[in-house]
Amino acid sequence: MTTPPPDSTHSARTAAPGCPMHAAGGGGVRQLYGAEAESQPYALYEQLRAEHGTVAPVLLYGDVPAWLVLGHRENLDVMRSRLFSSDSRHWHAMRDGTLPPDSPLLPITAWQPLVALTDGAEHARLRRAVTESFGRVNRHRMRRSLSRYATRLVDEFVGRGQADLVADFARKLPALVMAQQLGIREADALPVGRAVADMLSGTEAALAGNQLVTDIVRELVERKRLEPGDDLTSWLLVHPSGLTDEEVGEHLRLVLVGSLEPTSNLIANTLRMVLTDERFRGNLSGGQMTLPDALEQVLWDHPPLAVVPTRWATANTTIGSTPIRAGDMVMLGIAAGNVDPGIRPDGRPMHGNRSHLAFGAGAHECPGQDLGRAIADTGIELLMERIPDIRLAIVDAELQVVGSWMSRRLTGLPVVFTPQRQTARPVAAPVQRAEEPFLPAPEAEPAAERPRARWWRRG
Numbered sequence: 464m465t466t467p468p469p470d471s472t473h474s475a476r477t478a479a480p481g482c483p484m485h486a487a488g489g490g491g492v493r494q495l496y497g498a499e500a501e502s503q504p505y506a507l508y509e510q511l512r513a514e515h516g517t518v519a520p521v522l523l524y525g526d527v528p529a530w531l532v533l534g535h536r537e538n539l540d541v542m543r544s545r546l547f548s549s550d551s552r553h554w555h556a557m558r559d560g561t562l563p564p565d566s567p568l569l570p571i572t573a574w575q576p577l578v579a580l581t582d583g584a585e586h587a588r589l590r591r592a593v594t595e596s597f598g599r600v601n602r603h604r605m606r607r608s609l610s611r612y613a614t615r616l617v618d619e620f621v622g623r624g625q626a627d628l629v630a631d632f633a634r635k636l637p638a639l640v641m642a643q644q645l646g647i648r649e650a651d652a653l654p655v656g657r658a659v660a661d662m663l664s665g666t667e668a669a670l671a672g673n674q675l676v677t678d679i680v681r682e683l684v685e686r687k688r689l690e691p692g693d694d695l696t697s698w699l700l701v702h703p704s705g706l707t708d709e710e711v712g713e714h715l716r717l718v719l720v721g722s723l724e725p726t727s728n729l730i731a732n733t734l735r736m737v738l739t740d741e742r743f744r745g746n747l748s749g750g751q752m753t754l755p756d757a758l759e760q761v762l763w764d765h766p767p768l769a770v771v772p773t774r775w776a777t778a779n780t781t782i783g784s785t786p787i788r789a790g791d792m793v794m795l796g797i798a799a800g801n802v803d804p805g806i807r808p809d810g811r812p813m814h815g816n817r818s819h820l821a822f823g824a825g826a827h828e829c830p831g832q833d834l835g836r837a838i839a840d841t842g843i844e845l846l847m848e849r850i851p852d853i854r855l856a857i858v859d860a861e862l863q864v865v866g867s868w869m870s871r872r873l874t875g876l877p878v879v880f881t882p883q884r885q886t887a888r889p890v891a892a893p894v895q896r897a898e899e900p901f902l903p904a905p906e907a908e909p910a911a912e913r914p915r916a917r918w919w920r921r922g
Contacts, residue, residue, distance in 0.1 A: 491514075492520045492521060492522050492528065493507065493510070493511060493519075493521055493522070494521070494522045494523075494526075495507075495521040495522065495523055495529075495531065495770070495868045496522075496523060496524055496867070496868045500868065501866060501867055501868055504769060504798065504868070504871070505798070505799075505802065508533060508796065508798065508799040508802070511531065511533060511799075512533050512799070515533075515785075516533075516534075516783060516784070516785070517532065517533050517534030517536075517537045517782070517783045517785075517803075518530055518531070518532055518533065518534070518537060518782045518783055518785040518787075519531050519533055521794075523568060523772075523868075524566065524567050524568060525562075525563065525566055525568075527556060527562065527566070527568060527792075528792075529772070529791070529792040529793070529794055530782070530785070530787060530791060530792065530793045530794065531770070531794050531796045531799070532782060532793060532794065532795055532796045532799075532800065533796050533799040533800065533803065534783065534800060534803050534805065535800040535801070535803040535805065535806045535820065536803075536805070536806075537782050537783050537800075538795050538796060538797070538800040538820050539820070539824055539825075540782065541774055541782065541793055541795060542774075542795065542820075542823055542824040542825040542827065542828075543824060543825035543826075544825075545582075545777070546776060546777055546778055546780045547774040547775065547776055547777065547793055548582050548774070548775050548776075548777050549579060549580050549581065549582055549586075549773050549774060549775075549827060550574060550580060550581060550582055550775070551572045551573065551574045551580065551773070551775060552574050553775040553776070553777055553789075553790060554572070554775045554790060554792055555790035555791075556792070557572075557574075558790070568772070571772055571773070571869075572772060572773065572792075575713060576589075576710060576713070577589070577713055577714065577717055578590050578593050578714065578717070578827075579717060579721075579773065579827065580773065582826075586826065588704045589704065589706070589710070589714070590826070590830070591702075591704055592699055592702040592704040592706055592714075593699075593714060593830050594830045595698075595702065596695050596698040596699050596702060597695070597830050597831055597834070599698055600644060600695070600834065602837070605640070605644065605834075605837065606837065606841055608640060608643055609636075609640055609837065609838060609841040609842060610841060610845060612636060612639045612640060613632075613636055613841065613842045613845040613846065614845060614849075616631065616632055616635055616636060616639075617632070617845070617846055617849050617850070618885040619631065621849065621850065621882070621883045621884075621885060622882050622883065622884065622885055623882060624879060624880060624881060624882035625856065625877070625878065625879045625880070626877075626878055627875050627876060627877050627878075628731065628734050628846075628876040628877075628878055629727075629731050629873055629874065629875050629876045630875065632730070632842070632846065633727045633728075633730040633731040633734070633876070634656060634657075634660065634727045635653060635656065636727075636730065636838060636842045637656070637722065637723050637726040637727050637730070637835075637838050638652050638653055638655060638656025638659075638723055639652045639653070639656075640838050641718070641719065641722050641723060641726075641834075641838075642655060642656075643694075644694060644695055644834070645683065645694055645695050645696050645715060645718065645719075646683060646686075646687055646692050646694030646695065646696045646697060647679065647683055651679055654675065654679075655675070655676060655679055655719065655723075656723055656727075657672070658671075658672035658673075658675040658676045658679075659672065659676060659719055659720055659723045659724060660672070660723070660724065660727075661673075662676065662720065663720070663724055663870075676716060676719060676720075677716065680712045680715045680716050680719075681712060683696055683712075683715065684696065684700070684708050684711050684712045684715070685708075687700060688700055688708065695715075695718070696711065696715060699711045699714065699715070718831065721829070721831070722831055722834070722835060724767070724870070724872070725767030725768065725835060726767075726835045726838050726839060727872075728765070728767050728870070728871075728872050728873070729758065729761060729762070729767060729835060729839045730838075730839045730842060730843060731872070731873045731876055732761045732764075732765040732873060733754075733757055733758055733761045733839060733843055734843060734846075734876060735859075735862065735873060735876055736757065736760070736761060736764075737757065737843075737847070738853070738854065738855045738876075738878070739855060739859040753815075754840055754843060754844055755815075755836070755840055756814050756815045758836060758839055758840060759813070759814070759815055759816060759817055759819070760812060760813060760814060762819050762821040762822075763801050763807075763813045763816070763819045763821075764801070764802075765798075765871070766797045766798055766801060766819065766820065766821035767821060767870065768797055768821075768869060768870050769796075769797055769798035769799075769866075769868070769869060769870055769871065770794050770795065770796060770797065770798070770868055770869050770870075771794065771795040771797060771823070771869075772792065772794045772795075772869070773795075774792070774793045774794065774795060775790065775791065775792055775793065776788065776789050776790060776791045776793055777789060795820070795823075797820045797821060800820045801819050801820055801821070806818075849883075850880045850881075850883070852880050852881050853878050853879075853880040854878060854879060854880065855876075855877070855878055856877040856878055856879045857877055862874075862875070862876065863875065
């Protein structure tokens with residue numbers, strides 16, 4: 464199958480049989496990008512569902528055709544099936560050279576030797592290094608660091624009686640914690656966090672942000688090769704899978720991009736729901752819903768990535784009743800699948816249910832999802848306990864959300880509260896250990912069930 468050139472003047476009627484444009488009869492394929500689609504994505508998902516069912520043809524930048532999977536079960540099928548690869552070299556647009564070199568899809572889809580973009584034996588080698596290194600993280604020590612960093616951030620604004628919980632808290636906490644876990648110097652943590660946000664902004668700052676992250680990661684790998692410590696970078700460097708310095712650096716970059724923005728959004732969206740949604744206020748104040756339950760509800764309603772455009776069919780097949788040709792781009796519709804009426808009639812709440820699609824499934828399921836949950840859970844709990852009368856400074860309708868076809872984020876969350884005294888002590892620098900041979904992660908200690916604390920109290 465040959466993909467039509469990504470030229471908006473190219474007629475959909477000339478598309479080869481089997482491609483999304485042809486399947487929809489030409490002309491009727493909706494764009495997944497643009498102001499209208501990106502401002503009301505859930506409305507678009509429902510329109511596509513009504514028109515096409517569980518899989519819909521869509522157009523990406525440059526009118527590049529693709530399939531968007533809308534069904535919850537169908538998304539899981541694609542995630543778990545070997546008929547759909549994460550290697551973009553299967554994509555006919557890559558093979559045929561019909562994707563222009565300046566396409567905005569290239570930074571997302573261009574093949575690299577990364578765990579997220581490989582399959583088979585190479586994926587298994589890289590995946591083992593990443594998951595086993597994550598498994599060595601000491602959860603107790605990380606929680607203590609989390610508490611110290613969260614306390615310090617709250618201390619910076621608690622005396623003012625007002626704050627922007629996105630800029631002052633949600634964006635800073637994941638950067639500080641993940642920088643420590645990777646072995647990045649604390650002075651570089653917040654600049655790295657800002658650089659990652661710039662990389663994903665789609666603005667002119669993206670290039671400079673990418674360069675800063677690249678430079679810091681390169682220096683980090685060189686430093687840890689000479690002076691290993693008790694951190695993810697050092698563990699990746701000595702892992703038996705034998706990653707090169709370049710592979711370690713690329714995976715550290717992937718960890719930063721894949722953890723900071725999603726975790727920041729998870730914190731911000733959870734805080735917004737707690738501050739504005741009466742269902743959450745009542746349940747939490749009454750002790751019927753824990754904070755982890757609230758986090759899972761947010762992962763259903765506002766997944767960190769709405770669309771994951773990194774699957775390609777390796778053979779002619781079907782999804783549901785839709786025929787898919789080898790080489791077609793098949794995008795995971797995470798947000799659309801999470802609101803599939805087949806599993807959520809009338810958009811019913813999914814309290815405590817972890818069967819959402821936010822972290823994927825199968826061979827490419829997110830290996831760091833528990834760290835993201837821990838950062839959000841601990842940070843929000845400390846913030847709300849420290850400032851129990853916190854409330855939104857504006858009405859919910861005035862909050863602004865920006866994003867693209869792949870993700871959306873809250874731009875700010877202004878709050879007010881009773882000013883308090885600062886109580887935090889300076890955060891001690893993490894202790895660096897000498898290099899030790901790579902060992903499998905110790906078996907986790909059984910976690911005691913957390914009490915359903917009434918951590919939310921109205922002011």
